Amino acid sequence: MMKLWKPVAASRQALLIVLLLAISGLHAAGRAEAALNPGPTKSECFISYETQKMECAPRGTDIQQFITGKTGLPVRGLEKKDTSTLETATLSTHILGYIYDDNYFAGGTLYFTANTVDYPCRGYSYGFPYLGNYGWHDRASSMSAIQQCRVAIWEHPNYAGAQYGFYYSTYTLGPLNDKGDSVVFAQ
Secondary structure, eight states, rough: OOOHHHHHHHHHHHHHHHHHHHHHHHHHHHHHHHHOOOGGGEEEEEETTEEEOOEEEEEEEEHHHHHHHHSSSSSSSSOOOTOOOOOOOOEEEEEEEEEEEEEEEEEEEEEEEEESSSSSSSOOOOOOOOOGGGGOOTTEEEEEEEOOOOEEEEEEEEEEEEEEESSSSSSGGGGGGTTEOOOOOOO
């Protein structure tokens, strides 16, 4: 009986060693993948209202140039001076606003854009029905709107559940902090 026990114990030890090596290999592979794919928290991303697709650039990239390169249109809404009285004459990509990963406008940033010839929220609204499509399910902690827009966030996809907003800017999402799933920008 002792002879049977020792090989079984040895095979259990061997199996344990193999499992530990496999787990550490998977962990190392996960670290390598994370280094290759930094994800939304280490990048600045924008979602186009027209395509409902997200594009990301590494943090520190000139977001205005990046968006222009992706849309082929000039970008409005990031100007340092007040442009509220200026009229636009050509089709442009307008920044509607942002949501942030952390309170007080910190962490990963997700920009929202729309292509218009006028200021975007004058009589129009722009909805983004499910932030989970962009890796932002229950992530947003603060938000800000620009270009005469205000922003609201809903607890569930398709503008369902509790709502927080419409605000020009809010450093926290109160009861919807890290719980929002859909966003609307409107006047």
